[in-house]
Amino acid sequence: xxxxxxxxxxxxxxxxxxxxxxxxxxxxxxxxxxxxxxxxxxxxxxxxxxxxxxxxxxxxxxxxxxxxxxxxxxxxxxxxxxxxxxxxxxxxxxxxxxxxxxxxxxxxxxxxxxxxxxxxxxxxxxxxxxxxxxxxxxxxxxxxxxxxxxxxxxxxxxxxxxxxxxxxxxxxx
Amino acid sequence: xxxxxxxxxxxxxxxxxxxxxxxxxxxxxxxxxxxxxx
Numbered sequence: 001x002x003x004x005x006x007x008x009x010x011x012x013x014x015x016x017x018x019x020x021x022x023x024x025x026x027x028x029x030x031x032x033x034x035x036x037x038x039x040x041x042x043x044x045x046x047x048x049x050x051x052x053x054x055x056x057x058x059x060x061x062x063x064x065x066x067x068x069x070x071x072x073x074x075x076x077x078x079x080x081x082x083x084x085x086x087x088x089x090x091x092x093x094x095x096x097x098x099x100x101x102x103x104x105x106x107x108x109x110x111x112x113x114x115x116x117x118x119x120x121x122x123x124x125x126x127x128x129x130x131x132x133x134x135x136x137x138x139x140x141x142x143x144x145x146x147x148x149x150x151x152x153x154x155x156x157x158x159x160x161x162x163x164x165x166x167x168x169x170x171x172x173x
Numbered sequence: 174x175x176x177x178x179x180x181x182x183x184x185x186x187x188x189x190x191x192x193x194x195x196x197x198x199x200x201x202x203x204x205x206x207x208x209x210x211x
Contacts, residue, residue, distance in 0.1 A: 028181065028184070029181065092199075092202055093206070094202065094203065094206030094207075095203055095206060095207075097199045097202040097203055097206075098199045098203065101195050101198075101199055144176070144178055147178035147179075147184050148178060150184050150185075150188070151178065151184045151185075151187045151188040151191065152188070152191070153188070154185065154188025154189060154191070154192055155188065155191050155192035155195050155196075158192050158196070159195070159199070
């Protein structure tokens with residue numbers, strides 16, 4: 001990776017990451033409680049019809065774009081031991097371990113989005129046929145998967161934002 | 174036992190605990206690498 005291309009991948013990785021994690025926090029910190037109150041008031045339908053599908057669209061594709069630009073950014077670097085940055089990060093090699101933890105957490109979260117949240121949201125929103133019992137089960141799975149991602153976002157952002165600097169007292173002593 | 178992920182505060186607290194555990198593991202890996210001259 002040269003400085004002439006690094007900025008591009010880093011910029012779009014962060015832009016897409018804000019889109020993804022911002023919407024994740026919207027769902028967990030705002031929407032869950034808002035839907036609960038709106039349902040009690042009999043007014044939840046517009047949220048499910050107009051807000052959630054649009055938010056999920058940018059949420060799930062934001063996750064993909066974030067991962068691709070992050071992977072490209074890592075792949076463009078050489079690790080201190082000379083191996084490819086992507087491989088060194090995902091195999092937690094030495095000083096690449098901190099960013100590797102961030103990369104693994106981001107990857108688990110991406111798989112959570114496409115493997116659990118989106119398939120179950122499609123049942124909840126009626127995009128695919130499901131019985132009431134299947135919808136109730138889907139609602140619980142999607143909720144827990146989303147909460148798991150919110151929980152994992154805390155260490156993920158820590159390692160992404162701080163990288164090896166959180167270990168600086170051990171590296172640069 | 175209640176699932177901590179059912180509440181927002183439980184979710185956030187779990188996130189900080191996982192961060193501390195992973196930081197300790199990462200620190201151990203980095204320290205060993207520095208010690209080995211990698």
